[in-house]
Amino acid sequence: MAGTIQFWFEFASTYSYLSAMRIEEAAHRHGVSVQWEPFLLGPIFAAQGWTSSPFNLYAAKGRYMWRDMERLCALRGLPFFRPDPFPQNGLSAARLALVARRAGRIAPFTRAVFSAQFADRENISEPKVLAACWDRAGLPSDMMDQARHEETKAELFAQGERAVHLGLFGAPSFIVQDELFWGDDRLDQAIACAASL
Template identity: 55%
Template sequence: MMPRPSLEFWYEFSSTYSYLSAMRIADAAENAGVTVVWRPFLLGPIFGAQGWNTSPFNLYPLKGRYMWRDMEREAARLRLPFCRPTPFPQNSLLAARVALLGIDKGWTPDFTRAVFAAEFGKGRNIGDPVVLAEILTAIGIAPETALAEAETEANKARLRRAEEEAQSRGFFGAPTFLAEDGEMFWGNDRLEQALAWAVERANRSKWPA
C-alpha cells in the first residue's frame, strides 16, 4: 500500500486564522486522504525580524478591524465559538513548547484544538500555566509532568530549531501549509488548495516516467 501524501500544518497559538484551520484540518485532511503533520511555532521572531513588536493587526488598525469582523463571519460559517481574547496577541510561548512535547506522544492535535478553543472560543489567557494545566488534565495528560518537560533545555531547543526552519523557509505568517514538494500555502482560506496540491503531486509521482 502506498503511503498517504502528507501536509505540514505550521500554526501559531496566538494566530486567529490558525484557530479556524486547527479546528477543521483533521476532518478536511481525512476526507482528502492526506496525513497532517502538526508543526507549532512562534511568529514573534519572524515579526521581530521585520521590526514589528506586535501583531500586524495591531500595527494597522484598519486591517485589524477587518480581521475581527472576518473572524466573526468565518467562525459563524464554520459553527465555531468565537471570543476576542484580551490581551491580543496572547503569550503563546509555553503553549508552543507543550505542543511540541506532545508530537512524539500523539496528543498534540487534541492539545492544540483545546488550547485554541479556550483562547478564541472562550477568551481565556493561554499564557497562564494554570489554564494550560486544566487543558492537559482534560485531555488525560498529567499537567505537572508535561509542563516541567516542556521547560527543559532540550524541548526549548526543539522550538528554536522550528523557528530557524520557519525562517529559512521564508514563512511570514500563520497558518502556513507546506506540501512534500516544498510548495507553500498561506492562510486558512488556502487549506483546501493545499490539500488538493498534496494529493495531486502524490498521484503524479505514481505515474510511469
Template identity: 45%
Template structure:
C-alpha cells in the same frame, strides 16, 4: 501518500480556524497530517512581517473578517483579552506533548480554551488544567516546557527557511500556502500529490 505539514501558533486566530479544518481535509485527500507548532513572533521578526493589529484599519477589519469565517465554519470564536497574548509557554508545552504522542488533543484543547472559552492560557496553572481536562498529565507537561525551548526555535526556523512569513503556514512538499483562506489550494495540491 502526500503529507500536509501544518505550522500553527496558538496566538494566531487564522491558525485556530484552520486547526478545526485540517483533519477533515487530510481525511478527504488521504494525506498524512503533521502538526507543527511554531512561534509566529519569530517568523515576523525574521521576515520583517508584522501583525495586522499593528495597523488600526487592519486591526479593526481583522475581527470582522474572523467573525465572518467563524460563522461560515460554524466554530465558536471569542476575542481573547488581552490580545495578543504570549503563546510561548503553550507552544513549548505542545512540544512536550508531542514527545508523548499527545500533540493533537493538547492543541485542540488550547485553541478551544484561548479562542472559544476565554481562558488565559499564558497562566501555567490554567494551561495545566486545560491539558488535564483533555486527559493529559497537565502539571508534568507544563513543567517540562522549558526543555523544549530549542526545539521550538528550530521548528520555527525550519518554516522560515522554507519561506513562511505568516500563520498558518501549510506545506505540501516544498509548496507553501499561507493562511486559513488558502486551504482549498492546499486541498488541490494534496490531491495532485497523492495521484
C-alpha cells in the same frame, strides 16, 4: 498513496484557530496525514520591523480582521471571542505542544488551547489554563515539566529557524513537498495538492 501536509501554526494567531479546528477532518477525508508544527511568529515579525501583530500596528487591517473572523466563525458554527490581551503570549503553549507531539497528542492539545482562547476567553499564557488543556487532551500530568527542559526550548527555537528557512511569514502556513500555502483560505488547496501526490 496521498501525501502529508505540514501545518505550521502559532497559538496567538486568529486564522490558525480556524485551521486547527478543521484540518484533521479535512485532510483525513482525502487520505492526507497532518504533521503539526508549532512555531512563534514574534521573531519573524520582529525581523520585519514589527513590534506587535500587524493587526495591532495597522488599524484598518485589524478592524477588518476581527469582523472577518466573526463572519467566518459564524459560517462554520465556531464560537469566537476576541482575546484580551491580543496577541496572547503563546510561548508556553508552543513548548507544551512539542511535548504533546512526542506523546502523539499534539492535535487534541492544540485544539484545546485554541478553544480555551477563542471560545472560553481564557488567557493561554496562564499555567492553570494550560494544565486544564493538557488534561483535556488526555496527557499525563507528570509530562508537563518537559516543557521547561532545555531540549524542548531548543526544539522550539529550531522550529523558528525551520520556519524562516521554509520562507514562512505568517500563520497558518502549510507545506506540501516544496510548495508553501499561506492562510486558512489555502487549506483546501494545500490538501488537494497533498492528495494528488
